[in-house]
Amino acid sequence: MKDTDIKRLLYVHLLCIFSIILSIFIPSFFLENFSVLETHLTWLCICSVSVTAVNLVLYLVVKPNASSKRSSLSYKVTRFLKCCIYFLMSCFAFHVIFVLYGAPLIELALETFLLAVTLSTFTTVPCLCLLGPNFKAWLRVFSRNGVTSIWENSLQITTVSSFLGTWLGAFPIPLDWGRPWQEWPISCTLGATFGYVAGLVTSPLWIYWNRKKLTYKNN
Amino acid sequence: MRLGSGTFAACCVVIEVLGVALFLRGFFPAPVCSFSGTEHQTESPAPEPSAGAISNWTKLPPPLFSKVVIMLIDALRDDFVFGSKGVKFMPYTTYLVEKGSSHSFVAEAKPPTVTMPRIKALMTGSLPGFIDVVRNLNSPTLLEDNVITRAKAAGKRIIFYGDETWVKLFPKHFVEYDGTTSFFVSDYTEVDDNVTRHLDKVLKRRDWDVLILHYLGLDHIGHTSGPSSPLIGRKLSEMDSVLMKIHTSLLSEERETLLPNLLVLCGDHGMSEAGGHGASSVEEVNTAMILISSAFERKPGDVRRPKYIQQTDLAATLSIGLGLPIPKSSIGNLIFPVVEGKPMREQLRFLHLNTVQLSKLLQENVPSYKKEPGFEQFKVSERLHGNWVRLYLEENSSEVLSNLGSKVRRQYLDALRALSLSLSRQAAQYDVYSMAVGTVLVLEVLALLLLSGPRALSGKAELDVPLPSPAFSLLCYLLPLGLAALHVTVCTSAGGTCYLCSLPWLTAGGVMVLISTLLCAVLSALTGMFAGGKRLSKNPPQCNSRSSELDLLILLGTVGHTLSLGASSFIEEEPQTWYFLVNTLCLALCHEIYRNCFLGDDCAPQRCPHAGEDFDGVAAAPQGKSPGPDVWELDRASRHPSPLGVLRGPERWMVLASPWLILTCCRLLRSLNQTGVQWAHRPDLGHWLTSPDHKVELSVLAAVSLIMIFVLVQKRCSLASKVAMAFGLLGIYCYRVAIGNLLFPWQQNNKDISKGITEARFVYVFVLGILFTGTKGLLKSQITADDFTVKTVGLWEIYSGLVLLAALLLRPHNLPVLALSLVIQTIMTQFVWRPLRHNAAEVTVMHYWFGQAFFYFQGNSNSIATVDISAGFVGLDAYVEIPAMLLTTFATYTGPVLWASHLVNFLTSEASSGSALSHACFCYALICSIPVSAYIIFVTSLRYHLFIWSVFSPKLLYEGMHLLITAAVCVFFTAMDQTNTKS
Ligand SMILES: [Zn+2]
Numbered sequence A: 001m002k003d004t005d006i007k008r009l010l011y012v013h014l015l016c017i018f019s020i021i022l023s024i025f026i027p028s029f030f031l032e033n034f035s036v037l038e039t040h041l042t043w044l045c046i047c048s049v050s051v052t053a054v055n056l057v058l059y060l061v062v063k064p065n066a067s068s069k070r071s072s073l074s075y076k077v078t079r080f081l082k083c084c085i086y087f088l089m090s091c092f093a094f095h096v097i098f099v100l101y102g103a104p105l106i107e108l109a110l111e112t113f114l115l116a117v118t119l120s121t122f123t124t125v126p127c128l129c130l131l132g133p134n135f136k137a138w139l140r141v142f143s144r145n146g147v148t149s150i151w152e153n154s155l156q157i158t159t160v161s162s163f164l165g166t167w168l169g170a171f172p173i174p175l176d177w178g179r180p181w182q183e184w185p186i187s188c189t190l191g192a193t194f195g196y197v198a199g200l201v202t203s204p205l206w207i208y209w210n211r212k213k214l215t216y217k218n219n
Numbered sequence B: 001m002r003l004g005s006g007t008f009a010a011c012c013v014v015i016e017v018l019g020v021a022l023f024l025r026g027f028f029p030a031p032v033c034s035f036s037g038t039e040h041q042t043e044s045p046a047p048e049p050s051a052g053a054i055s056n057w058t059k060l061p062p063p064l065f066s067k068v069v070i071m072l073i074d075a076l077r078d079d080f081v082f083g084s085k086g087v088k089f090m091p092y093t094t095y096l097v098e099k100g101s102s103h104s105f106v107a108e109a110k111p112p113t114v115t116m117p118r119i120k121a122l123m124t125g126s127l128p129g130f131i132d133v134v135r136n137l138n139s140p141t142l143l144e145d146n147v148i149t150r151a152k153a154a155g156k157r158i159i160f161y162g163d164e165t166w167v168k169l170f171p172k173h174f175v176e177y178d179g180t181t182s183f184f185v186s187d188y189t190e191v192d193d194n195v196t197r198h199l200d201k202v203l204k205r206r207d208w209d210v211l212i213l214h215y216l217g218l219d220h221i222g223h224t225s226g227p228s229s230p231l232i233g234r235k236l237s238e239m240d241s242v243l244m245k246i247h248t249s250l251l252s253e254e255r256e257t258l259l260p261n262l263l264v265l266c267g268d269h270g271m272s273e274a275g276g277h278g279a280s281s282v283e284e285v286n287t288a289m290i291l292i293s294s295a296f297e298r299k300p301g302d303v304r305r306p307k308y309i310q311q312t313d314l315a316a317t318l319s320i321g322l323g324l325p326i327p328k329s330s331i332g333n334l335i336f337p338v339v340e341g342k343p344m345r346e347q348l349r350f351l352h353l354n355t356v357q358l359s360k361l362l363q364e365n366v367p368s369y370k371k372e373p374g375f376e377q378f379k380v381s382e383r384l385h386g387n388w389v390r391l392y393l394e395e396n397s398s399e400v401l402s403n404l405g406s407k408v409r410r411q412y413l414d415a416l417r418a419l420s421l422s423l424s425r426q427a428a429q430y431d432v433y434s435m436a437v438g439t440v441l442v443l444e445v446l447a448l449l450l451l452s453g454p455r456a457l458s459g460k461a462e463l464d465v466p467l468p469s470p471a472f473s474l475l476c477y478l479l480p481l482g483l484a485a486l487h488v489t490v491c492t493s494a495g496g497t498c499y500l501c502s503l504p505w506l507t508a509g510g511v512m513v514l515i516s517t518l519l520c521a522v523l524s525a526l527t528g529m530f531a532g533g534k535r536l537s538k539n540p541p542q543c544n545s546r547s548s549e550l551d552l553l554i555l556l557g558t559v560g561h562t563l564s565l566g567a568s569s570f571i572e573e574e575p576q577t578w579y580f581l582v583n584t585l586c587l588a589l590c591h592e593i594y595r596n597c598f599l600g601d602d603c604a605p606q607r608c609p610h611a612g613e614d615f616d617g618v619a620a621a622p623q624g625k626s627p628g629p630d631v632w633e634l635d636r637a638s639r640h641p642s643p644l645g646v647l648r649g650p651e652r653w654m655v656l657a658s659p660w661l662i663l664t665c666c667r668l669l670r671s672l673n674q675t676g677v678q679w680a681h682r683p684d685l686g687h688w689l690t691s692p693d694h695k696v697e698l699s700v701l702a703a704v705s706l707i708m709i710f711v712l713v714q715k716r717c718s719l720a721s722k723v724a725m726a727f728g729l730l731g732i733y734c735y736r737v738a739i740g741n742l743l744f745p746w747q748q749n750n751k752d753i754s755k756g757i758t759e760a761r762f763v764y765v766f767v768l769g770i771l772f773t774g775t776k777g778l779l780k781s782q783i784t785a786d787d788f789t790v791k792t793v794g795l796w797e798i799y800s801g802l803v804l805l806a807a808l809l810l811r812p813h814n815l816p817v818l819a820l821s822l823v824i825q826t827i828m829t830q831f832v833w834r835p836l837r838h839n840a841a842e843v844t845v846m847h848y849w850f851g852q853a854f855f856y857f858q859g860n861s862n863s864i865a866t867v868d869i870s871a872g873f874v875g876l877d878a879y880v881e882i883p884a885m886l887l888t889t890f891a892t893y894t895g896p897v898l899w900a901s902h903l904v905n906f907l908t909s910e911a912s913s914g915s916a917l918s919h920a921c922f923c924y925a926l927i928c929s930i931p932v933s934a935y936i937i938f939v940t941s942l943r944y945h946l947f948i949w950s951v952f953s954p955k956l957l958y959e960g961m962h963l964l965i966t967a968a969v970c971v972f973f974t975a976m977d978q979t980n981t982k983s
């Protein structure tokens, strides 16, 4: 593992963070009354679209897993379609999990679903980009000792920190402070975003810090 | 000497219960009361001060009113009368308030805003302590000095119609009464018709002096459909017409008597926006109070806003109005506008009587009473009053008299206000010494548990009882002496207000010895830790990485929950915390299962040098210091690789689906009862089911749940208990039909509602039968050793007996909670714990978490208002204290108790290692003590918080009760463990 790899990882992550920051500030030039809290749903859409786009572009440019053997067009198309289906499935799965956690079943369904989409953007999209629609590979990455490259390692960190952010974001909801961001699902989306950003920031640093200890099976 | 860790834990929890009890005794102050006993009749009233001159006014003044009618409307919030609702629905009352001869007030009720303490406050004028709420469950006779007892002693004839609580408080006081029960909250017409139907007859009669009416309907409407329900308006109009009827009848009668009559309209407490009461929100605290009498002069065109008074002021006013002595423990002021129309001499006389009574109470309760501003003002005004009387008797000019008189009056009113202020403050003083001693006990026990954790959870599950070195033991002998000296110092300086100081010397000495023994044990455990720590560091801990995510979650959950107890809104919404934790637990299990199934066991016990050392670091570093039993890994070496990899076919699918099934069950249960505060008013399935229109659905649901319970429970019982179980469950259905909750299919509408005594007792017989069979099996397994199946069957029978009892006591819409808890237990046992081979500590914590979640699933919350008292009446004719309390406790803590007893069953039937039960017992004790100890500290530091009575105190009582239950569970565990080791 070389330092250049880590540097590349850092730049990629910085671009992702930049896209989130842009999604906060750019729309206010085009849309009236745009603010993250008041027009929360719009922001969610813009944020997830921009993060997805940046992820896709970066994946195509950087190509972290160079080991794609076949590259026929039909294979690529089916792979892409599979990815779309996986993404939708993950959105619905997250929605179901939120409802199981106590989100209202009927009212606020759109809000809950957009939270699911956002969380999918932060977690499933990078997974799909890096690992492809391969459930076993996902499980491997998210179990102990399963990572095989720094890309997977950073994926593990960002995903777990996004989940953790969402999870922690639910805590302020019962407090009776009456703040606008305590409303469902704003605190959770903010938590997810902060978690994702924190993951993006910490993972290159963490990998750099531990670069002596990290030995990957395939490297 | 060696001690099993189970026994050790049980002892610890028992001591902890003692500590918490001591803390509670100090935390809930004894109410301000008069010590001069009940021989009040003999005492003569204070004579008028006369400064040398001889006054002939030494007796009590004569009554101001000939008849008094008290119309108490339960949950009459102030805006129901004075707000827009009052204008719309209570035209007559509004007319009286605005134009008639009346005085209207907003009477402030002190929390707890629960009916019985409020009735006591109205009639005694004292502030019942918070602990009275708990006594609300068994309504003892009111022994304190009160208006009703005084009136009866003075020969007044009192008639009462309304809430039964009055009859329980004053069992022999009414010449005629008809109690209505607040048992059936869904009934809001008949309870009030039962009161009103007597009115016509009674109002015509002349043979009574006091009539008390207590209408419950409004409160019942609030509980079932909230304050904005359209039913409220209809009920208010009904109350308005009742008031009009009484008032006109009193007016027409007045023409024939000399004295005017008094009509009091008041509420006992308000109603929150959710429809309940018990806490201290403005809506619950502010009640309407209107005094109506033709004696009150009213200048035309003077519009007054209702003034704020205290609820306790009514007792003193009523006593004056009826010509009775003021109740001794009353802290209320005379409502002055009532006597405003009287001559100056009488006004001053009344005020003097009131101040004398209050200052006497102050002398009895405050040692430094002479320094209180109210007392000084009282002395000044009494002297001025004496001068005034002398002038009056010497017949001075009226100008001087009235000027001086109004000055004295102002003095008296100020004195009254100051006196009752300092008295009501006195009612909320903490006994810090007892609290501190209790806290020390609890903390020492917790420290001991934490320190002995690593060894108690080691393979042998045994602890050394350390024999200290001589120097150390000398310290241990000296400690109690030092503590005793401290005790004497504190007690002599505090002057008898502490509970501990009022205890006999021997008991207090015992407490001191206990404290010092525990301290010595903690110290020796600490030294042992350091000695052992050196040894441990030589052979580094093995890599026990298998499910450290789960352990981390358990640790985080325990710490997070404990910390959340410091914030009032987290306490109110504690159900959400537990649901959240249980869901996360399920997801973590899901992750573990999927990893195991698809990837095989990826964590065979090998050294794992990279990736994820952050987790290991957390788990291994704070050995013994971090709360949570997750840090002790045990029985790990015996794991076979890939337990789930070998599963094939439907069982594999069941394993994969089980977390999702459990999550779905939890979500269903969660929507059954909305609890907490913020979301409590949301519509939930429970309300939908209990509404009278959905009886059929409720019946079907209850029947399905009962059948599910039978199917799930019977498979491990002996034949006799199977039959008993079936009959028992059938009996439960019959019982619910008899009391009118459910319907038989052939029955369209049930007409006669009985108390269902026979049916309930029928079920009790089977419960006792099953429990008896189970105990017999256990005893048999004791004698005929190594008969393993007899023992497990016996344990399961005890468990199923408890399930049957719970099914009887829980409300019918909560039967699914019971059924689904059995479903979850079965799924977890079959598809999660058994295949994944979790260790005893993890299984225990999971049981505990689920037990807590089920506590809230069944509709409990951290406010006293949700305790289902009706469980204590099942199968009983009348209130019998001990069984009712036991039944209510069991019904409230069904969730934790059933999960704990399932834990015993599971661990015994697995029998993987002999020490599993003692490990479980230790873990259970530890995980229950952590929140209790932390909470005690939080409560102590927050004791002047605004929500101390409404949020923190009820939770404290719940925690104390939970600890008591835990102690019982731990003792049961230890007993089972003993039989285990013997056989
Ligand atoms: Zn009430």
Ligand SMILES: [Zn+2]
Pocket (backbone or CB within 6 Å): B075, B219, B220, B223, B277
């Ligand atoms: Zn009520």
